Amino acid sequence: MSKEMNYGDDYKFIPATSIGSGVGKELLTDLYQHTIQVVNLFFYGDSDSNEFVLIDAGMPRSFDDIKAVAAERFGEDTRPKAVILTHGHFDHVGAIIELIEHWDVPVYAHELEKPYLTGEKDYPEPDSSVEGGLVAKMSPIFPNEAIDIRNHLEPLHSDGSVPHMPGFRWVHTPGHTPGHVSLFRDEDGTLIVGDAFVTVRQDSLYKVFTQEKEISGPPRYLTTDWQQAWDSVKKLAELKPTLAATGHGVPLYGDALNEDLSDLVQNFEEIAIPDHGKYI
Numbered sequence: 001m002s003k004e005m006n007y008g009d010d011y012k013f014i015p016a017t018s019i020g021s022g023v024g025k026e027l028l029t030d031l032y033q034h035t036i037q038v039v040n041l042f043f044y045g046d047s048d049s050n051e052f053v054l055i056d057a058g059m060p061r062s063f064d065d066i067k068a069v070a071a072e073r074f075g076e077d078t079r080p081k082a083v084i085l086t087h088g089h090f091d092h093v094g095a096i097i098e099l100i101e102h103w104d105v106p107v108y109a110h111e112l113e114k115p116y117l118t119g120e121k122d123y124p125e126p127d128s129s130v131e132g133g134l135v136a137k138m139s140p141i142f143p144n145e146a147i148d149i150r151n152h153l154e155p156l157h158s159d160g161s162v163p164h165m166p167g168f169r170w171v172h173t174p175g176h177t178p179g180h181v182s183l184f185r186d187e188d189g190t191l192i193v194g195d196a197f198v199t200v201r202q203d204s205l206y207k208v209f210t211q212e213k214e215i216s217g218p219p220r221y222l223t224t225d226w227q228q229a230w231d232s233v234k235k236l237a238e239l240k241p242t243l244a245a246t247g248h249g250v251p252l253y254g255d256a257l258n259e260d261l262s263d264l265v266q267n268f269e270e271i272a273i274p275d276h277g278k279y280i
């Protein structure tokens with residue numbers, strides 16, 4: 001790996017997985033979800049075209065897996081027009097350096113996420129004291145150091161457009177991280193959520209493994225601003241999405257999605273915010 005870019009010193013494979021790991025699913029003709037261990041990433045683009053955009057970059061050491069899925073869906077020698085990051089947590093940038101090296105592709109993220117992607121600022125330590133089971137307990141091993149991809153990073157455009165994803169706009173959804181974004185397409189109500197909310201509780205290793213559906217706020221041990229996180233969920237609920245593709249868990253659709261989302265907005269304190277923890 002070139003010295004020009006680096007993951008933090010705490011970068012490592014994380015031994016956590018789910019029954020969905022390795023499974024792909026076409027959510028729409030132009031949106032494909034692929035699960036790596038416990039996280040989802042998304043390929044935007046029709047499978048009969050060879051043009052695509054990758055949204056998020058998987059877990060540490062998942063480069064071969066991502067490359068294989070891209071080749072299978074879009075052809076051996078194709079490469080994405082861009083990678084869009086919802087945020088810079090380790091489970092969303094795990095293969096980004098190998099992907100940049102292999103594909104020589106620009107990476108876009110929100111301006112406020114830049115310090116964590118240019119080696120300037122580490123994310124806060126995961127809060128293992130937060131209530132909620134084994135995933136929180138294992139969170140001290142999660143990488144939180146800034147990665148450095150500065151020479152390949154571009155800010156998302158201030159007009160709200162998403163590069164190479166016509167019809168989509170980015171929506172700033174801070175709280176989980178300062179520069180967290182979700183992507184929304186007004187025409188059909190498609191929402192790529194990132195971790196602004198998730199559909200599997202991240203605080204139970206058992207539920208993460210079985211991917212039992214249960215709408216929840218952002219993963220607790222890494223969320224630092226709960227008021228902002230709540231406001232962000234409200235913002236997304238107001239969009240009335242028809243499909244929510246989340247960074248963790250299964251996609252939600254239609255009425256069930258809107259019922260779950262308004263439930264989350266109404267009862268955010270109960271459902272999402274832990275009773276105790278460093279960032280309360």
Ligand SMILES: [Zn+2]
Binds near residue numbers: 087089176195219222
């Ligand atoms: Zn995250």
Ligand SMILES: [Zn+2]
Binds near residue numbers: 039195247
């Ligand atoms: Zn995540």
